[in-house]
Amino acid sequence: MHIAISFKTSMFDVSKENKNPVNPIYGESLIKWLKQELDSEFEITEPDAEDWGWYSYITWNNRQYMIGASTYFEEGDDPSSELEWVFQIDKTRSLKEKLLGREKISTADDCVLFFKSKFEAQLDINSVAFE
Numbered sequence: 001m002h003i004a005i006s007f008k009t010s011m012f013d014v015s016k017e018n019k020n021p022v023n024p025i026y027g028e029s030l031i032k033w034l035k036q037e038l039d040s041e042f043e044i045t046e047p048d049a050e051d052w053g054w055y056s057y058i059t060w061n062n063r064q065y066m067i068g069a070s071t072y073f074e075e076g077d078d079p080s081s082e083l084e085w086v087f088q089i090d091k092t093r094s095l096k097e098k099l100l101g102r103e104k105i106s107t108a109d110d111c112v113l114f115f116k117s118k119f120e121a122q123l124d125i126n127s128v129a130f131e
Helices: 028-038 095-100 110-121
Strands: 003-009 048-050 053-060 063-071 083-091 125-130
Touching: 003 110, 028 053, 028 063, 053 110, 063 110, 083 110, 110 125
Parallel strands: none
Antiparallel strands: 003 083, 003 125, 048 053, 053 063, 063 083
């Protein structure tokens, strides 16, 4: 299970992103921005492509989370226009935690609340909501 946060912004120029070799979905610019913003506080891996967008791993309070981003943009669209983004957070759990139903991610998870408040604090990001 993962948590998804949606928002709208024109902060990121997706036309300058590396091409996603798996599927033509954008999201790398958001992950890179978060890495740049948070690298001094948290260990975040370099972004990588997946069929649904782009992702990295972050170490948060000695736990690993996968963070992912995607947005829809087609060739010919205005790269400076406001796009709708989906940001996903998935908590890595051990097999034992999964079997016992422990450490499940929720909208009350500190890591989830941190990212939601990070987006809400940005003047150029609006309509922040849980999916």
